[in-house]
Structure formats: structure tokens, C-alpha cells
Amino acid sequence: MKNQDHLTPPALFMRFFRWFCxxxxxxxxxxxxxxxxxxxxxxxxxxxxRRRFAWEVLLLFRPSIIRSLDSFPxxxxxxxxxxxxxxxxxxxxxxxxxxxxxIGGFAIGIAAFLVILLFIQDEKSYDQHYVxxxxxxRLVNVSSNPDFxxxxxxxxxxxxxxxxxxxxxxxxxxGRMILRDWYLAGENQFRKIEDTRNTYEEKFAYADPQMLDxxxxxxxxxxxxxxxxxxxxxxxxxxxxxxxxxGEDPVGRTIVLNDFEEKPFIIGGVMDELPKSHLEFExxxxxxxxxxxxxxxxxxxxxxxxxxxxxxxxxxxxALEEKIMAIRDNYMIRYMEDTENAFADVIREHRTFDxxxxxxIYLDTETFADENLTGDGQTVxxxxxxxxxxxxxxxxxxxxxxxxxxxxxxxxxxxxxxVGSFRSDLIRQFLTESILYSTISVAVGTILAVAALxxxxxxxxxxxxxxxxxxxxxxxxxxxxxxIGCFAGIYPSFFLSAFKPMDVMKGRLSRGSKSPWFRNSxxxxxxxxxxxxxxxxxxxxxxxxxxxxxxxxFEKDQIVMIQGAYTLGDKTDVFKEELQKLPMVEAxxxxxxxxxxxxxxxxxxxxxxxxxxxxxxxxxxxxxxxENYIPTMEIQLLQGxxxxxxxxxxxxxxxxNETMARKLGLEDPIGKQIRNYRAWNIVGVVKDFHFDDxxxxxxxxxxxxxxxxxxxxxxxIKGKPSVATMTAIRKVWDExxxxxxxxxxxxxxxxxxxxxxxxxxxxxxxxCAILAILIACLGLFGLSTFMVEQRSKEISVRKxxxxxxxxxxxxxxxxxxxxxxxxxxxxxxxxYYIMKSWLENYIYHIxxxxxxxxxxxLAVAAIALLTVSRQAIGLSLASPAKYLKSE
Amino acid sequence: MSKHKLGELEEIxxxxxxxxxGEAYGIGIINEMKERLDRKISIGSLQTVxxxxxxxxxxxxxxxxxxxxxxxxxxxxxxxxxxxxxxxxEARDQRMKLWNAxxxxxxxx
Numbered sequence: 001m002k003n004q005d006h007l008t009p010p011a012l013f014m015r016f017f018r019w020f021c022x023x024x025x026x027x028x029x030x031x032x033x034x035x036x037x038x039x040x041x042x043x044x045x046x047x048x049x050r051r052r053f054a055w056e057v058l059l060l061f062r063p064s065i066i067r068s069l070d071s072f073p074x075x076x077x078x079x080x081x082x083x084x085x086x087x088x089x090x091x092x093x094x095x096x097x098x099x100x101x102x103i104g105g106f107a108i109g110i111a112a113f114l115v116i117l118l119f120i121q122d123e124k125s126y127d128q129h130y131v132x133x134x135x136x137x138r139l140v141n142v143s144s145n146p147d148f149x150x151x152x153x154x155x156x157x158x159x160x161x162x163x164x165x166x167x168x169x170x171x172x173x174x175g176r177m178i179l180r181d182w183y184l185a186g187e188n189q190f191r192k193i194e195d196t197r198n199t200y201e202e203k204f205a206y207a208d209p210q211m212l213d214x215x216x217x218x219x220x221x222x223x224x225x226x227x228x229x230x231x232x233x234x235x236x237x238x239x240x241x242x243x244x245x246x247g248e249d250p251v252g253r254t255i256v257l258n259d260f261e262e263k264p265f266i267i268g269g270v271m272d273e274l275p276k277s278h279l280e281f282e283x284x285x286x287x288x289x290x291x292x293x294x295x296x297x298x299x300x301x302x303x304x305x306x307x308x309x310x311x312x313x314x315x316x317x318x319a320l321e322e323k324i325m326a327i328r329d330n331y332m333i334r335y336m337e338d339t340e341n342a343f344a345d346v347i348r349e350h351r352t353f354d355x356x357x358x359x360x361i362y363l364d365t366e367t368f369a370d371e372n373l374t375g376d377g378q379t380v381x382x383x384x385x386x387x388x389x390x391x392x393x394x395x396x397x398x399x400x401x402x403x404x405x406x407x408x409x410x411x412x413x414x415x416x417x418x419v420g421s422f423r424s425d426l427i428r429q430f431l432t433e434s435i436l437y438s439t440i441s442v443a444v445g446t447i448l449a450v451a452a453l454x455x456x457x458x459x460x461x462x463x464x465x466x467x468x469x470x471x472x473x474x475x476x477x478x479x480x481x482x483x484i485g486c487f488a489g490i491y492p493s494f495f496l497s498a499f500k501p502m503d504v505m506k507g508r509l510s511r512g513s514k515s516p517w518f519r520n521s522x523x524x525x526x527x528x529x530x531x532x533x534x535x536x537x538x539x540x541x542x543x544x545x546x547x548x549x550x551x552x553x554f555e556k557d558q559i560v561m562i563q564g565a566y567t568l569g570d571k572t573d574v575f576k577e578e579l580q581k582l583p584m585v586e587a588x589x590x591x592x593x594x595x596x597x598x599x600x601x602x603x604x605x606x607x608x609x610x611x612x613x614x615x616x617x618x619x620x621x622x623x624x625x626x627e628n629y630i631p632t633m634e635i636q637l638l639q640g641x642x643x644x645x646x647x648x649x650x651x652x653x654x655x656x657n658e659t660m661a662r663k664l665g666l667e668d669p670i671g672k673q674i675r676n677y678r679a680w681n682i683v684g685v686v687k688d689f690h691f692d693d694x695x696x697x698x699x700x701x702x703x704x705x706x707x708x709x710x711x712x713x714x715x716x717i718k719g720k721p722s723v724a725t726m727t728a729i730r731k732v733w734d735e736x737x738x739x740x741x742x743x744x745x746x747x748x749x750x751x752x753x754x755x756x757x758x759x760x761x762x763x764x765x766x767x768c769a770i771l772a773i774l775i776a777c778l779g780l781f782g783l784s785t786f787m788v789e790q791r792s793k794e795i796s797v798r799k800x801x802x803x804x805x806x807x808x809x810x811x812x813x814x815x816x817x818x819x820x821x822x823x824x825x826x827x828x829x830x831x832y833y834i835m836k837s838w839l840e841n842y843i844y845h846i847x848x849x850x851x852x853x854x855x856x857x858l859a860v861a862a863i864a865l866l867t868v869s870r871q872a873i874g875l876s877l878a879s880p881a882k883y884l885k886s887e
Numbered sequence: 888m889s890k891h892k893l894g895e896l897e898e899i900x901x902x903x904x905x906x907x908x909g910e911a912y913g914i915g916i917i918n919e920m921k922e923r924l925d926r927k928i929s930i931g932s933l934q935t936v937x938x939x940x941x942x943x944x945x946x947x948x949x950x951x952x953x954x955x956x957x958x959x960x961x962x963x964x965x966x967x968x969x970x971x972x973x974x975x976x977e978a979r980d981q982r983m984k985l986w987n988a989x990x991x992x993x994x995x996x
Contacts, residue, residue, distance in 0.1 A: 008958075025934065028950070031960025032913035032930055038956070039914070059931035064938055 009037040010050050013057040021060070022067040029060070080425070081432065088433035095405075098782060102401050103441050105778040106488075109394020110445030110480070112771050115456050116387035118449075118464045123375045126362035129275040130216055132310060135172070137317070137355040139164075139307040139324075140367055145350040152354070152367040155303035158296060161208070163327055164307070170315035175210035176287060176305040177279075181600055182206075183292060184257060184285055189567055189740060192244060193254040193264055198740045200564050201240070203282040206290065212269075214310045215279070221251045222269025228286035233268035237282040241270045259567055278362040278374060300335035309355070317355045324353045340613050378841075379761055386768050389529050393772055394441075395488040396522045397779035402434065402492035403519060404786040409496055414504030426497035434489025435482060442481040459763045461756070491518075520815075523783070524823050526776040527860060531827035532834065533769035534856040539835040539848060540762040546846045547755050553689025554595055555634035558717050559747035560729065564740065565590065565713040571736055572709040576626075578732050579715055584725045589632040590713040591706060593623035595691035596750040599712060606702065608664055609673035618663040620656075621691070621699060622676070624706030630655065630686060632716055640670040640684030643705050653705060654680035658688045660700035680704070693754045694844040714747070721746060773860065777867045780816070784868040787812070788875045796880035808876040809869070816868050817861070824857045831856075891974040898978055899924070900936045901945055905967045905975065912951070912962040913937075937965060945971030 014033070021029060036056060040049035092099045130136055139160075141153050156176075164174040178185045185205050189198035209228035212219070212235070219227060220238055227235050234255075241250050254264045265285065291297050292304075311317065328351055336344035356364065363377040413426060450466055457464045467473050568575050576588045592600040604622040607615055627643045643653055654674065661669045669682045680702075688698045717725055726744070733742040752759075795808055803811075832848060839845040893901065903919050904911040911919075917933060920926045940946045951962040967975070 025938070027960050028913065028963035029930065029934055031957035031962060032934075034958040034960060035914045035956065036917075036930060056930050059929040060934070062931055062935060064935045065931065 007038070007041065009033060009053050013054050017057050017060060020066050022065060025065060029065070033057070080428070084429045084432035085436060087429065088436045091433065092436070098401065098405065098785070099437075101778050101782045102398055102437055103444060105397040105401075105775045106394050106438065106441035107444035107448055108771060108778075109390050109397075109775055110442055110484070111448035111452060112768070113387050113391040113394075114445060114449040114466075115452055115464075116383050116390075118453070118466070119456070119460055119462065120380055120384055120387070122462055122464055123363065123380045126276045126278055126375065127359050129277075130358060132216070133359060134357065135311050135313060135315075136214060136358040137309050137311065138358060138361055139309065140354040140356050142352045142354050143350045144352070145346060154306045154367060156305050156307050157300050157303050157332070158305060159298060159300065159331065160327065161305065161307045161309075163331070164309060164324070167327070168320060168323060170312050170320055172310045172312050173210050173214050174307060174309040175208040175214050176206075176307055177208070177211055178206035178287075178305060179279065179281070182304065187564070188257045189259065189564060190283075191256050191259075193256050193261070196739050198259065198567070200740075200743055201282065203280055205279075205281040205284055206287050207284045208287045211284070211308065214308050215277075217274065218272040220270040220272050221249045222267075227269030228284065229288060230266065230268060231286065231289035232263065233266050233288070234283055234285045235269040235271055236267060236284075237271050238273055240282050300331055301339075308358075311355075321353050321355055328353075342614065342616050346616065376757070379757075383764065386533070389533075390768065390771060390775070391484070393526055393529055393775045395484060396526055397775055397782075398434070398437065398488040399491050400519055400522050400779050401782045401786075402430075402489070403495055404783055406492075406496055406499075410499050410504045413496055413499045414501040417499075417501045418505075423497045427493045430493035430496055431486060431489045434492065435485030438485030438488060439481040442477055442484075446477060456767075459767070460760055519783070520819055523776075523780070523816075523819050524826070526772075526779060527820055527823035527864065528827040528830070530769070530772045530776050531823055531856055531860050532831040533765065533772045534860060535827070535831035535852055536835055536838075537762065537765040537769040538852050538856060539831075539839070539846075540758070540765050542846050542852070543839065543842065544755065544758050544762050547694050547758065547842075547844075548752060550690075550694075550844065552595070552751075553635060553687055555716075556596070556748045556751050558719075558721065559633075560715050560717060560721065560726070561594065561745050561747055561750065562713045562715070562729070562733065563711065563743045563745065566709045566711045567740055568713075568736060569709050572713070575732070575736050576713060578735075579713070579729065582725075582728050582732070584718050584728065586716045586718050587628060587632040588713065588715045589626040589629045590710045591623065591625040591629055592711045593621070593625065594712060594714065594747070595633070595689060596747060597693070597754045604676045604702075606660075606664070606674050606676050606700075608666070609675050609679050612675060618660065618700050620660055620663075621701040622704060623701060624704050624710070626706060626710070630684075630703065632714065635689055636687040638685045638687050640682070642684060643703075645705075649681070650683075651705060652679070652681050653683040655684040655686060655703040656682055657686050657698070657701045659698050660702060661685055663700050674702075690844075695842050697843045773863055777863060780864055780867045781871075784816075784871040788871045792875060792883040795875055796878075796883040799876075799880045800884070805873075805876045809872050812872040812875065813865060813868055816864060820857075820861045820864055823860075824853075828853050828857070891977050893974055893978050894936075896928075896932070896936055897940060897945075898975070899926075900933065901940060901967060901971055901975055904937075904940075904946055904965050905972070909964065909966055911965045915962075916965075940971070941965070944968060945974055 014030075017030070017033065018026065033053070033056065037049060037053050040052050043049070044052060138154065139156065141155070143151050145151075158176070161174040161176045164171045181187065183206075187200065187202045188204055190201040191198045207228065209225075211217070212224045212227060217224075217235075219235070220241070222235065227233065236244075236250070244250070244255075245253065249270075250267045251269060253267050255267065256264050268286070271284070296302075311320070328347065332351075333344050333348055335341075336347065356367070361367075361374075363375050363380060365374060365376055365378065416426060417423075446466070453464050453466070565572070565575075572590065576590065579585055579588045593602070602622050603619050605617045606620050607617045627645055630637065630642050637655075638658065640655070642655065644650055656664075656669065656674075664674065666672055666682075669685055672682050673679050674682060686703075690698060691701065692699065715729065729744075730742050791812070795812070798808060798811070831853075835848060839848070899920070900916065903916050903923075906923075907915055907919060913930060913933060916937075917928055917930070920928060937946065937948075941948060946965045946967055948963045948965045951964050953959055953961045
């Protein structure tokens with residue numbers, strides 16, 4: 001005999017049949033079906049029978065057998081719906097506090113969910129606007145060399161892009177860009193040729209003419225073909241065109257950068273406003289006929305260009321990535337072998353290429369291209385999880401409150417069942433009720449979200465708003481209300497509708513829920529989430545404080561950086577002397593390089609003299625600085641001396657940092673020689689200092705003597721920076737540069753700027769933690785109110801028998817303390833694990849110490865107890881007579 | 888013109904009901920048709936035909952006893968009414984008349 005289950009016809013089809021069949025035909029045809037099914041089994045076996053049975057049922061679905069429309073139970077639905085809504089509404093009004101807590105908690109959760117969803121949507125909306133979206137790629141170098149910290153980067157040699165276009169038919173177009181601060185890319189002093197006064201402008205980039213086509217840049221004036229085709233042409237943004245040439249077509253006008261009138265630029269076009277992109281530029285300077293030094297365009301020595309390509313629709317990217325390896329072998333490696341560079345083997349072994357879809361670039365944090373705007377994919381995912389958690393918390397709250405109140409609804413359920421309600425009717429009733437609540441909550445939550453968005457936008461550094469004009473807003477809110485209404489309502493409705501009339505009428509269920517463990521685990525879930533979020537917020541905050549106050553190896557306070565100072569030219573030294581004469585200025589130095597973001601970086605390969613053909617060498621920053629730079633920045637000299645122009649041979653002097661000495665393997669570096677394109681004498685070693693953000697390890701660095709002008713003049717001032725100080729400095733500047741207004745920044749502020757994203761993450765975590773606690777406490781408040789109601793008689797009896805207020809309080813709160821302890825045991829390790837992996841992003845980070853956990857645990861426990869105690873104390877103090885007299 | 892109108896399937900089903908004589912119910916009829924005519928018919932089409940015949944008054948039906956085999960569901964037995972018998976008779980007579988009218992030549996090769 002086969003399994004009994006298999007011998008009954010497929011339930012789904014049988015139910016379908018029962019649903020549609022005419023009532024008076026139902027019995028005998030169903031019998032026929034049963035009989036037919038057992039015949040089919042004998043004939044075709046079980047699975048064959050099930051398939052043929054389904055077919056039989058479908059063939060029965062015909063007008064003569066389907067019952068008439070008005071016999072379907074569908075048609076009293078509107079009436080029942082109206083009835084259910086009315087009952088729900090009355091229940092809502094009956095318990096106003098309770099309903100307010102339910103809706104409030106729900107609304108806060110939904111608001112948080114919506115806001116975070118908008119944030120994520122915004123982060124994901126970058127570079128999604130291209131017509132040829134899936135054919136545009138950025139080329140990325142990939143290195144599998146475990147010795148490298150950076151495994152993906154975007155810089156290529158000048159010849160690479162033209163070769164791609166020539167050699168591979170699947171590359172429809174290839175273009176190069178330079179986005180980082182390099183020559184004219186980055187920032188410049190800008191003026192029309194007829195003007196005399198310069199204006200500081202940022203966001204310059206170099207681009208091949210093809211880039212206009214590849215990136216589908218819309219032009220208001222000029223044409224894609226011609227805008228950048230002439231040497232020394234550039235295109236400007238609509239914003240800048242309106243600023244400098246209001247109401248006219250600026251194509252053909254001449255502008256001057258950095259007062260260099262010998263080489264003016266002609267405007268070739270105006271770009272319309274661009275949708276969100278990882279690329280940000282206001283000015284694109286053509287790369288047509290540009291050669292940064294003699295032979296640069298054909299030299300494989302250096303990698304300075306980012307490459308973007310548009311492929312043919314039928315191109316196979318993986319195959320192409322393979323084919324590009326030919327360029328690696330025929331050009332890159334050949335060049336290295338010709339110059340006897342030991343790197344050739346490393347490249348042959350480890351280098352590959354990746355075509356990265358343009359839409360993925362913004363959230364890609366793996367690839368090193370710090371000139372681009374990047375979001376943080378990890379943070380986005382983290383926030384997504386938090387958003388879901390908060391929504392879940394809100395749902396859990398709702399479930400808890402709904403079921404806790406079940407005793408009050410038990411009688412209603414009993415009576416309804418006696419009068420003839422089916423369980424399905426009751427389930428429908430409670431679901432309607434929960435959807436009613438969720439709809440109100442979504443409405444309130446949307447209003448809350450709209451109110452909170454400006455503040456959140458500020459914190460997140462974004463401009464977020466609800467898409468009021470989009471067609472999908474209202475439908476998606478309605479769907480949201482329905483989905484979470486059903487989700488939150490499903491357990492309570494099944495739970496409530498399961499009451500047996502007899503039990504209810506006998507009063508057996510008056511103690512409320514049968515399964516406190518379910519509610520307890522929900523409360524535990526809420527507090528676990530809260531504790532995790534509180535610990536996370538604490539860790540992020542501490543890490544932030546650590547970064548901002550860590551001894552970074554130089555003194556960043558009281559330094560004013562005057563930017564754009566290269567236009568001083570020959571007058572630089574005099575300007576520095578004049579500044580030095582001011583009483584509040586302690587020291588003045590200048591350089592292009594400072595240990596904060598927004599100043600130059602430079603990478604050079606160095607070898608110990610005589611070993612350049614043998615070793616791989618060390619990639620190091622080469623910083624050209626004024627003689628007094630090291631003492632002025634208060635960077636500590638460990639060995640040797642600073643530059644000294646009075647000494648002969650000082651022009652070949654180099655001061656290196658500890659890391660560089662270590663990487664070069666120099667035990668006693670003073671007096672040794674290193675070389676890049678020429679030889680240098682090491683005269684000093686400085687203590688390591690942080691010049692990149694702390695996510696990165698301190699890299700090798702070498703100081704060289706720089707002379708004359710540089711982009712930044714930095715002054716260390718005495719005492720607190722004041723308006724008077726700045727006025728005095730500005731006065732000196734204006735004497736030298738009347739045509740250029742002074743731009744300056746305090747170094748400590750620029751430093752803090754580098755960590756604004758950490759700050760943001762911390763703030764958002766803190767807000768989420770507060771919200772989670774708030775929601776959990778709202779729930780707890782509701783639960784404790786209910787508990788007090790339930791246990792009033794018990795407590796009164798205890799009191800009459802002589803229990804003290806403290807004992808009663810302990811009795812009432814013991815359960816909650818237990819739950820919080822369990823939450824802590826669960827949440828602590830979870831938070832530890834999550835935050836440990838977050839901290840690993842930072843090479844320099846704090847360790848998690850026990851008191852983070854203690855503080856978070858105690859804080860959550862205290863808040864929870866406070867919430868519960870209001871009710872508990874009230875009951876403990878109340879006169880027993882009040883609750884017992886009615887008995 | 889005759890007052891009876893029987894479709895081909897209706898006629899066959901009616902005949903089978905008559906053959907089964909009081910034992911004709913859904914699956915029974917299907918099995919009989921399969922056996923005698925090697926003709927397969929779905930429950931859906933059979934029931935449609937049966938109900939139409941019942942509506943026209945050619946058959947009547949009544950429930951039998953509940954048995955265990957069919958999931959406890961009773962069978963509905965169909966029997967041919969006199970009116971139905973007339974209809975069958977007439978259909979047959981009409982056929983015979985037509986058969987007899989066929990000249991011999993028609994079948995010659």
C-alpha cells in the first residue's frame with residue numbers, strides 16, 4: 001500500500017473544483033473525481049494520475065458546471081469590509097493611548113524606513129541615465145599581487161586608449177580623461193581675456209573629444225564633433241556659462257587660466273546640466289595635441305589617464321578583457337624590459353584588466369580613483385539592513401501590542417463564533433483592522449518623513465525629497481501599507497481567531513496570551529536590535545573621536561593655508577617675508593603638498609643608489625617643500641637634520657619618513673643615497689605622520705627642497721585664529737595680488753573635512769539607535785500597561801498579605817530584566833562581530849573595550865526599566881481595595 | 888420536423904445510460920464508453936451532456952447510497968425516461984430510413 005497522502009487527489013485542484021462547482025452538482029461529481037483519480041493511479045501511477053487529474057478539473061471548468069455568480073460568497077464582501085472597518089475604528093477610539101502607541105511606533109518605523117530608502121535610492125541613482133547604459137565601461141587595472149595595498153586602479157598610459165580603438169573592433173569608441181589635480185586639471189584662476197580680475201574655479205578636467213560622445217554629454221552650444229577638437233579648446237558647464245557670459249552664446253570666446261596669457265583657451269561648447277554621476281566637472285579641457293612633456297604621448301613610462309570605452313552591442317566583455325592582455329604584453333612589459341625594470345615580471349604574473357560598467361562605478365569602493373565622487377557600497381548595504389530592522393521592530397511592536405490586548409477581544413471572538421462566524425471571517429476582520437492601522441501609520445509616517453527629510457539631508461550631505469511628482473509614489477505607499485499591514489497582522493489574526501468559544505465564555509482565557517514566550521522573544525528581538533545599534537553608534541563615535549584627536553605626527557591647529565598662491569610667482573618669497581613680519585604670525589612656509597585632503601599627491605619610484613636594476617624599488621610620495629616646512633608643521637625629526645640652504649650640496653638633500661627607510665631596508669639611512677631619475681642624499685628621517693585618511697596605511701614619503709611659488713602658503717599663527725589676524729593677513733595679500741581675492745582654510749578644519757563621511761555614518765547610526773530604543777520603549781510601555789492591568793488582582797493580594805513595595809516592584813519587573821539580560825547576551829557578540837569588521841576598514845582604529853558594552857547594556861536596561869517602572873510603581877503603591885472591591 | 892433533437896454525443900451517452908440500466912453514473916458511463924466504443928470522454932464533457940439531457944427530460948437522476956470508495960460521496964444514478972426512449976427510437980428510425988434510401992451503387996467501386 002502506498003502512502004495515504006498520495007492516494008488523495010491533489011488538494012489544490014480539489015479545492016478549486018469545490019470553489020467553482022455548482023452546489024447541487026458538487027457531491028456526485030466530487031465522488032466521480034475521487035473514483036477517477038484512483039482509476040488513474042492504477043493506470044498511470046501516482047504522478048501521471050496527478051497530472052491527468054488536474055486536466056480533468058480544468059475541463060470541468062465550464063459554464064454548465066460553474067455555479068452562478070450570486071452564489072459566490074464574494075458579494076457580501078463590501079458590506080463585511082465596511083463592518084470590519086467600523087469595528088476596527090471603534091476599537092481604535094476605545095483605547096486612545098494604546099492606539100496612539102501602536103500607530104506612533106509604527107509611523108516612526110515607517111518614516112525611518114522611507115527616509116533610509118530614499119537615501120539608498122539616491123546612492124544607487126548615480127550614472128544610471130545613459131542611453132547606451134550597458135555599453136559604457138571604465139577600464140580598471142587589476143593586480144593580484146598580495147604585496148600591493150591597492151589592487152584596482154584606473155590610471156593608464158597615454159597610448160592605451162587609442163590602441164584599444166585601433167586593435168579591437170568591438171571597441172566602438174575609447175576616450176581618456178584626467179580628473180585628479182594634475183597640471184590644469186583640478187583648480188585654476190579663471191578670467192575672460194578682456195578682464196583683469198581672476199576668479200578661483202574648481203572642477204577642471206582634461207578629456208579627449210570622444211568623451212563628449214561616450215559620456216553622452218548634452219551640449220547647449222557647440223557640437224559634439226567640434227567642441228573639443230581644436231587644440232586649447234574647452235567646454236564649460238551651463239552654470240559657469242551663465243555666471244561669466246549671461247544670456248549669450250560663449251562659443252568662440254577666449255579665456256585665460258592662471259594669468260598665463262601666452263596660452264589662452266577658446267570655449268568650444270557649453271554642457272547642459274548633467275544627471276548624477278561619479279564624474280564631477282565644470283570645465284573640460286581638450287586633450288587634443290596636448291603633450292605634458294616631450295614624448296609623453298608615446299611614452300609607456302607613466303600612467304596618468306583614466307579610460308572610458310563604448311563597446312559594440314554584440315561585444316563580449318570577458319573575451320575583450322582577455323584580448324587586452326596583448327597590449328600589456330606588447331607594450332607595457334616590452335617597455336619595462338627595454339628599460340630593464342624589474343617590474344616586468346610582476347606585471348606579467350599579476351596584472352589583468354577589468355571593464356567596469358559605468359553604473360557600478362559610484363558604489364565601487366575597491367577601485368582606487370580618489371578624484372571621483374564615490375558612495376560607499378558597504379554603508380549603503382548597512383543602512384539597508386538597518387532600515388529593514390527598524391521596520392521589523394515597528395511590526396514586532398504592533399504584533400506585541402495586538403496580541404497582548406487579546407484578552408479584551410477574546411469575548412468578542414467567542415460571541416462571533418457562537419453566532420456563526422467562520423475562522424476565516426475572523427482572520428479577515430483582524431487583518432482588516434491591522435491594515436487600517438498600517439494605513440494610518442503610513443500616512444503619519446509619510447508626514448513624519450517629509451518633516452524629517454531636511455534634517456536628514458543635512459546630516460547625510462544630500463538633497464533628498466519624496467518624489468511627489470512620480471506616478472509610483474502613491475501606489476507604492478498603498479502597497480507598503482497593505483504589505484506591512486498583512487505582515488504585522490497575520491500572527492495576531494491567527495492567534496485571536498483560534499480562541500475556542502467555550503474557553504472564552506468560561507473565562508479561561510482571561511489571563512491573556514497562552515504563549516508569553518512568543519511575545520517575550522519578540523521583546524528580546526527588539527532589545528537585541530537596540531543594543532546592537534547603541535553599541536555600534538558608540539563605536540563609530542569613539543572611532544571618530546580617535547581619528548580627530550589622534551596624534552597625527554604634525555601640528556594641525558593654528559595653521560592658516562592660503563590657497564591658490566602659485567599666482568604669486570616671483571613675489572612668493574617677498575610675500576612670505578612680509579607675512580612673517582606680522583606680530584601674530586609665528587612661521588611661514590609653502591608647498592603644493594600638505595597632509596590634508598585637497599592638496600597634491602605624487603608617486604615616484606625610488607631605489608637605493610646602484611640597485612635600480614635589481615630591486616622592485618619603493619613607490620613613494622615626493623613632496624617638494626620650503627626649507628622650513630618640517631619645523632613649521634612641527635613634524636618630528638628622528639635622525640639627521642632638516643634642509644639647510646647654507647650648506648653646500650643641500651640641493652641634493654632628501655628627508656624621508658620612517659616607513660620609507662623601513663621599506664628601503666635601510667638600518668642607518670643618514671648619508672645613504674637613493675635615486676629616482678637622479679641621486680639624492682638622505683640627510684634626515686622624520687617620524688611617520690598621517691598624510692592620508694586613516695583608512696590607509698602610512699605610505700613612504702620623501703621631502704625635497706622646493707623653491708619659489710607653490711599652490712599653498714601656510715602660516716602658523718600665535719594664539720587662537722581671530723578676525724584681526726585674518727584681516728592683517730588679507731591686507732598683505734591684497735597688496736601683492738589686488739586682482740585675486742584671497743582664499744584660505746584652517747588646516748584643522750580641512751583635516752576634519754576628510755572624516756566627514758565617518759561623522760555622517762556616526763550620526764545616522766546614533767539616530768537609528770535612538771529610534772530603535774524609542775520604538776522598543778513604546779512597545780514596552782504598552783506591554784507594561786497591559787501587564788499591570790492583568791496582574792492588578794495578584795499584586796493587590798500580595799500586598800494585603802504583606803509584600804513590601806520593593807518586593808512588588810521586583811515581582812513586576814523581574815521578567816523584563818530577564819529579557820534585557822538575554823538581549824544583551826545575544827546583542828553583545830553580534831555588535832562585536834559587526835563593528836569589528838567595520839573597524840577593520842581603518843588601518844588605525846580603536847579597540848573595542850568592555851565598557852562600550854557595559855554602557856550600552858546599562859543604558860538600554862535603565863531606559864527600559866524607567867518605562868516599565870512608571871506603571872509598576874503606580875500599581876505597587878495603589879490601595880489594594882481599589883482592585884479587590886469588585887470581587 | 889421531429890420534436891426531438893439529439894446531438895451525436897448526446898445520443899451515445901443516452902444509449903450508454905440505457906445499456907447500464909439503472910447503474911449509470913458518471914465514471915460508470917465513462918468506463919462503458921471506453922470499453923464498448925474505445926471513446927474517451929472527460930468528466931467535464933460527460934457531465935455537461937448528462938445535465939443537458941436531464942434538463943430536456945430524456946433522463947432523470949437520483950442519489951444512491953454513500954460508499955467508502957469515493958471519499959464518502961454518493962453516486963448520482965441516471966435512468967432514461969420514456970420520453971428519452973422515444974427520442975432514441977426516433978433517432979434510430981430516422982437513421983434506418985436514411986440507410987434504406989441509399990442506392991446500392993453508392994458503395995460500388
